[in-house]
Amino acid sequence: MSGIVKPYGDTMDDGKVQLSFTLPIEWSEAADEAARQLVTKMGFSDVQVVEGRRIAQGFSFFVVYASSTQGIDFSTVKAPSAKTHAMSMEEVDAFVRDRFGRKIRIAGACIGTDAHTVGIDAILNMKGYKGDYGLERYHMFETFNLGSQVAVEDFVRFAKEHAVDALLASQVVTQKGSDITNFTALAELLEAERIRDRVVLICGGPRVTNLMASELGYDAGFGRGTVPSEVAAFVATTLAERQATA
Amino acid sequence: MELRIDQGTVDRCRALAATIVEPVSAFIAAHSTVAVERSALRLLGVDGVSADEIPIPNLIVDSLNPGDRSRGVALAFGKALAETGLDPRTLGDAIGDGSYTIAEFAHVPDAAARGALRPFVDTALAKIRGRRAERDERLSRLPQNAPPLLYVIVASGNIYEDRTAAVAAAEAGAQIIAVIRSTGQSLLDFVPYGPTTEGFGGTYATQANFKIMREALDEVSERLGRYVMLTNYASGLCMPEIASMAALERLDMLLNDSMYGILFRDINMKRTFVDQHFSRMLNALSGIIINTGEDNYLTTADAVEQAPAVLASQFINEEFAHRAGLPDKQIGLGDAYEINPDLQDGFLYQVAQAQLTRQVFPEAPLKYMPPTKHMTGDIFKGHLIDAMFNLTSVMTNQTIHLLGMLTEAIHTPFLGDRILAIDNAKYVMNTARHFGEEITFKPDGIIERRAQAVLTDCEALLHRVADMGLMNSIEGALFADVSRPPDGGRGFDGVFARSSDYWNPFEDALQAVTA
Numbered sequence: 065m066s067g068i069v070k071p072y073g074d075t076m077d078d079g080k081v082q083l084s085f086t087l088p089i090e091w092s093e094a095a096d097e098a099a100r101q102l103v104t105k106m107g108f109s110d111v112q113v114v115e116g117r118r119i120a121q122g123f124s125f126f127v128v129y130a131s132s133t134q135g136i137d138f139s140t141v142k143a144p145s146a147k148t149h150a151m152s153m154e155e156v157d158a159f160v161r162d163r164f165g166r167k168i169r170i171a172g173a174c175i176g177t178d179a180h181t182v183g184i185d186a187i188l189n190m191k192g193y194k195g196d197y198g199l200e201r202y203h204m205f206e207t208f209n210l211g212s213q214v215a216v217e218d219f220v221r222f223a224k225e226h227a228v229d230a231l232l233a234s235q236v237v238t239q240k241g242s243d244i245t246n247f248t249a250l251a252e253l254l255e256a257e258r259i260r261d262r263v264v265l266i267c268g269g270p271r272v273t274n275l276m277a278s279e280l281g282y283d284a285g286f287g288r289g290t291v292p293s294e295v296a297a298f299v300a301t302t303l304a305e306r307q308a309t310a
Numbered sequence: 311m312e313l314r315i316d317q318g319t320v321d322r323c324r325a326l327a328a329t330i331v332e333p334v335s336a337f338i339a340a341h342s343t344v345a346v347e348r349s350a351l352r353l354l355g356v357d358g359v360s361a362d363e364i365p366i367p368n369l370i371v372d373s374l375n376p377g378d379r380s381r382g383v384a385l386a387f388g389k390a391l392a393e394t395g396l397d398p399r400t401l402g403d404a405i406g407d408g409s410y411t412i413a414e415f416a417h418v419p420d421a422a423a424r425g426a427l428r429p430f431v432d433t434a435l436a437k438i439r440g441r442r443a444e445r446d447e448r449l450s451r452l453p454q455n456a457p458p459l460l461y462v463i464v465a466s467g468n469i470y471e472d473r474t475a476a477v478a479a480a481e482a483g484a485q486i487i488a489v490i491r492s493t494g495q496s497l498l499d500f501v502p503y504g505p506t507t508e509g510f511g512g513t514y515a516t517q518a519n520f521k522i523m524r525e526a527l528d529e530v531s532e533r534l535g536r537y538v539m540l541t542n543y544a545s546g547l548c549m550p551e552i553a554s555m556a557a558l559e560r561l562d563m564l565l566n567d568s569m570y571g572i573l574f575r576d577i578n579m580k581r582t583f584v585d586q587h588f589s590r591m592l593n594a595l596s597g598i599i600i601n602t603g604e605d606n607y608l609t610t611a612d613a614v615e616q617a618p619a620v621l622a623s624q625f626i627n628e629e630f631a632h633r634a635g636l637p638d639k640q641i642g643l644g645d646a647y648e649i650n651p652d653l654q655d656g657f658l659y660q661v662a663q664a665q666l667t668r669q670v671f672p673e674a675p676l677k678y679m680p681p682t683k684h685m686t687g688d689i690f691k692g693h694l695i696d697a698m699f700n701l702t703s704v705m706t707n708q709t710i711h712l713l714g715m716l717t718e719a720i721h722t723p724f725l726g727d728r729i730l731a732i733d734n735a736k737y738v739m740n741t742a743r744h745f746g747e748e749i750t751f752k753p754d755g756i757i758e759r760r761a762q763a764v765l766t767d768c769e770a771l772l773h774r775v776a777d778m779g780l781m782n783s784i785e786g787a788l789f790a791d792v793s794r795p796p797d798g799g800r801g802f803d804g805v806f807a808r809s810s811d812y813w814n815p816f817e818d819a820l821q822a823v824t825a
Contacts, residue, residue, distance in 0.1 A: 086726035119729040120478030177494035177510055179575070182609070182683070211576070213494055237493055237511040239467060239722060270719060288687065
């Protein structure tokens with residue numbers, strides 16, 4: 065079997081995709097045709113504009129089905145996951161007790177102006193997420209949830225003053241790349257303060273991927289659907305690996 | 311479609327809310343805040359920023375010595391008005407550029423200050439009444455479609471892009487436009503100035519931005535033959551100032567909760583209680599409908615467990631609002647459709663809660679908030695959940711209906727997302743328009759039992775709050791599992807005790823109007 069994959073409609077390699085978008089033009093038959101030509105220019109074939117209509121003065125909305133002319137060789141795709149060490153809360157606690165004999169100190173915050181603590185709360189708060197208890201419930205973690213709108217400078221100062229082992233930075237708002245800007249500022253400040261190597265640095269948020277995190281200089285990134293034990297296991301095993309190589 | 315619920319429990323809940331709010335009212339009456347004082351200056355006409363971009367109202371209030379501040383900024387400012395003979399805006403600018411300081415007019419008698427202020431106070435009140443009359447005239451000439459009123463948000467960060475989105479949404483059927491604020495504005499202890507084109511997750515609330523959006527919506531209202539309402543946020547550290555700007559620019563609704571900022575933004579509770587009272591007095595005069603924020607209890611904790619807390623907060627919000635002079639028809643109590651979609655019979659619980667709220671607060675223009683917490687990148691499922699939310703709203707006669715977006719979990723709405731949401735609601739609310747009138751609840755069925763259980767648990771919670779006192783209850787994490795100390799949080803340094811001769815001319819006038 066070839067390693068090249070294409071979208072699947074109802075037949076192997078038919079390449080079928082659905083698209084929907086708005087164009088800033090008044091609807092007409094020519095608008096439908098413009099949508100068809102645009103999608104063709106995107107590199108799709110068999111383009112069918114199945115819905116096209118006026119949605120407001122000067123705006124039209126389209127639903128389009130088309131076939132992708134491109135495929136991807138899946139064997140060349142690399143996107144390492146940070147969720148490789150599955151452990152339960154009890155296992156993580158036992159692991160930390162055994163390897164470190166002390167509590168791991170973890171601080172989390174929604175950095176920059178972001179006020180949406182839903183992600184960091186899901187990971188840290190005792191209650192947890194999807195029935196998976198938050199890090200506050202772990203016996204062998206000492207956690208600090210600094211909450212929302214924490215300046216990067218304050219977060220780094222806190223990390224230094226409390227000799228934190230791991231930092232969790234959360235961003236939900238992504239408008240105009242504010243998440244990337246804030247994540248980058250945090251990583252750079254930790255470097256400048258010469259404590260980057262002393263901490264496990266993790267970012268999280270609905271749009272975060274582990275690949276993006278590694279590109280930003282983070283040890284891991286956790287996206288949508290992450291449960292607290294996945295983060296806990298990563299922190300514990302990463303610190304243990306570092307201790308072993310030190 | 312009526313739930314059989316125990317009216318005696320409802321009456322006891324209301325009485326408990328009064329018991330809870332009474333001691334807080336006494337605290338409010340004995341205190342003011344920097345934001346209340348800045349609001350008084352704004353109503354007088356003080357505006358603009360200094361060369362260092364500091365808003366003039368902040369500059370003046372911050373320049374008062376503690377003694378003058380405890381008497382209210384009006385007296386000190388009135389003295390300067392009396393002596394200089396300038397109008398408030400010009401005097402503010404002159405203080406802003408350093409030509410005058412408030413302190414140099416300390417010798418002017420109080421009576422002269424009061425006399426100098428009177429015409430400007432009268433002008434401000436007349437202007438607010440005029441704005442209200444304009445709204446009434448437009449609403450009668452350009453009638454809205456029947457509720458639930460479709461409410462959408464715009465949030466590009468750029469007021470001019472927001473204007474485009476708002477007009478498009480209005481044309482598609484939106485009846486209320488809310489301009490979401492830039493994330494973080496609630497924690498600014500000043501109101502930014504002028505039109506703004508940069509923001510994160512929203513657009514700064516400024517008086518200039520209010521004016522730009524109001525003009526655009528007035529224009530589209532005339533074109534469509536129906537009045538399109540405008541909403542912003544009187545929350546955070548500048549509640550009363552936003553309320554005064556909104557009154558002057560004819561906003562129609564304001565998000566305005568008596569406890570939201572305390573619990574979810576860590577704003578000091580004393581600051582919030584004093585600020586919400588003055589802002590609600592202003593809203594009462596300007597005819598602005600407040601929207602309370604009970605949806606936040608449900609997004610931060612389990613919606614099934616938190617249902618009694620939502621109802622308890624609604625009773626408390628209602629009591630605070632009544633004490634500020636707001637009539638029921640201006641109290642848009644909040645609720646939300648946030649139960650986990652995987653829960654069997656979750657829809658029945660949603661209907662129970664929505665109908666319970668409707669019956670307990672029959673005259674209130676209830677604000678119903680869409681699912682957010684359980685929305686994911688699966689936009690197709692999200693669109694379906696939104697449809698169930700729309701059905702619940704039309705069945706139970708909600709008034710203000712914030713539309714759910716299929717892309718809720720992904721980004722601030724695209725123009726097309728908003729139209730799909732409006733189309734969804736229009737379809738569901740048309741096809742099921744009179745459904746609620748055609749059905750009855752099974753006596754003692756799942757829905758009725760759930761509603762009565764929520765009501766019973768709400769009474770128990772209000773009892774606990776009444777026993778502990780509201781401030782101690784908040785410290786004891788009785789609301790939303792969040793603990794806030796009475797003297798902690800942001801903005802506490804802006805709260806101060808009133809001296810025995812404290813004077814705020816607007817408060818006097820508003821009390822007379824709303825009594």
